[in-house]
Amino acid sequence: MGRVEGKVAFITGAARGQGRSHAVKLASEGADIIALDICEDLPFAHSPHATPEDLQETVRLVEAAGGRIVARKADVRKRDEVDAVIAEGLEAFGKIDVVIANAAAIQYKNVFDLSVEDFEATLDVNLHGVFNTVQTPVRHMIERNEGGSIILISSGIAYKATPAPDYSAAKTALITFARALANELGPNRIRVNTIEPGYVLSPANDNPKYAERTARLLGREPFATPEEHREALWEQLKPRNMLPVGWVEPEAISNAILWLASDESRYVTSEELKVDAGFADK
Amino acid sequence: MGSTVATGRVAGKVAFITGAARGQGRSHAVKLASEGADIIALDICEDLPFAHSPHATWADMEETVRLVEAAGGRIVARKADVRSREQIDAVLAEGLEAFGKIDVVIANAAAIAYKNVLDITVEEFEATLDVNLHGVFNTVQTPVRHMIERNEGGSIILISSGIAYKATPAPDYSAAKTALITFARALANELGPNRIRVNTIEPGYVLTPALDNDKYGERTAELLGREPFASREEHRAAMWDQFKPRNMLPVGWVEPEAISNAVLWLASDESRYVTAEELKVDAGFADKSA
């Protein structure tokens, strides 16, 4: 019996990276998956986003892990697109037990470079997108009256001053969003928690565009290979963590997701679960 | 008894647990044993004069031993006082002799007086600090030295309390339990390079013999301004109703196993990158709105 046997989890940003890892981990422990991803680049975001092929690969991996999956291309900024995917998922699986609001976008601009329009664009995905992701499942869970587990992916940036006012604002807001929602939905036995990842190696930073940024920040010529970039990134990030690592792998975040999604954490609500190799408190 | 051990989530690990004779400590010992760990356990096994309710007995500890072995684990269990460094080190030496290593430390032993600032004397304040803070120092330091030498990392778990987030008229317990959070954070910083993780768990209300006893029943009746309870069940029912409004989830308390689930997670490699974390298991007690 898997640790989330028979549960249905709704995951945004599931086409690659952390979201894919969560989908596969939960499926390997007995859950069915409703997945969405924008599957296209966002003009204001720093690095490329996922592709439809990425989402198909997630489907393949989830099914190989023994799970069923409904996966659709959808934009969390658009409530009707999100609701359409949820409706399909409910049609297929009959319920939602777990929500993982993982879809995000990041620009890496400081206050002098980040216009108000840029600020709003980030909030649109990282904050309004979370509102859109969560509200319909919450209504479903209240009606179904079997409780539920809502997990919002915040960030270590909530604890560590970073020159990115948009991302800082949105990810910090999510912690209190979870706290307030946990208070409101406690009587319905719906738990609401956040996870604060530190540095995670995923396609969001393991890509040529981000490599250009790393090289620039380190004041050196461009990297010849992804391996070279990864090495330099590891050395750059390692001193910022307590544990002697530059980053954690997506599976480490998925371990926390699995725990919060399962009944093992049935009394845990309004919690901020850092998985960050000690980044926040270094 | 082999199959669970081989595939358990802390298979092959050795965990050192204080306050293990009953309640939460016993629950952690049994949970970890059921997932493949061996246990080094201690408990004071006698009452403390300044503490409000009775503590465990040696008979309690014998029951913990029985339950751990029934769950498939080996255990070295001794009567020892965390305020005494020699006593702790003696238990550790025996445990290392038996099992060869320590992977996990759970500093769970505690004492509580339930006195407010006007009633508590400095001596009483120091007495609880002795158990809840100095006792944790004693519990942790020798295993840390061992882990550094062995160089295979480790997981140290300090049991703090929801009191760290919720103002409570108990200055001694508040001070000690809040201090543990920063103790963990500082230790996590210092021991990070050694891959030793240090975290705290903040339980909310947990129903254990620490609350589920006649002495505490008297206290509950007094706080509620009513005549003494006729039975344990009556006390429990009143306590449930008293605590429930303080939690987000519609429960008066959680069972010890809920805390053990968190202990298991932090002890296992599933949480290998989690350090300097405060893991609340409290039904939403800490952040409950008015």
Added chain:
Amino acid sequence: MGRVEGKVAFITGAARGQGRSHAVRLAEEGASIIAVDICHDVDLIAMPLATREDLEETVREVEAIGGRIVAREADVRDSAQLEAALADGIAAFGPPDIVVTSAGVVPFVPFPTMSEATWRTTIDVNLTGVYRTVKAALPSMVEAGKGGSIVFISSGIVFRGGGLVVDYASSKAGVVGLMRSLALELGPHGIRVNTIFPTNVLTKMLDNEVFGAVVSNAVNEGRPFESREQRVEAMRGMLAARNMIPLGWIEPKDISEGVLFLASDEARYITSESLRIDLGFGGK
């Protein structure tokens, strides 16, 4: 010599309540005031907001104590309006040294039924509006090279936010994340950024029928109160129970004291700080 003598303070939401109090207190201590307020109600926000008459009263009170003030109508959701108001103020007094973001709205709606439009409005005013305010003031502050003090007014609800305030609490928490990022980036420019978390203040934000309904549901079984006095007394009891110091609310001037301290040079090394002025609410 006043504690902010000769400084220029840019204050949003200044027409009444906390914003007016900050304007008057800073003026009392020698600052010139650039005051803005939307001065009309906002769609989807049931509570009544300030009026032009309110803003004129703020002007009167500041001038009555010998202060100077430029007051303009501006919606913090509109950068052009903010910039125009600020330009008038800078023309009169010079660039701002102090920024106080006091403008805010709270709809009091349960999450399951909250419309996306209401959610977005709350975020637009309380969070993006704060960023707009900073972005409007920043160029002249940085160019003047004198440093400065930015004070965000958040809310104690961030620590204990419960039902009916998921949007409000989130927006107020977002401001904290903003503070931390800006404090880091602006530190080298001598611009400090701090946040105040007030508890309830008896201003029109609470002293209205909308919050009255919240109170009557909580303590009066949903029955409406017979008078404002009865509503206020019920509110007092309900709120006092949440605080360490057993009062229902504090006064705007209690918050203004915190604003004044953080705005002044007495706080010259304080940045990225969270200051609760809240009767102990956030710690209870």
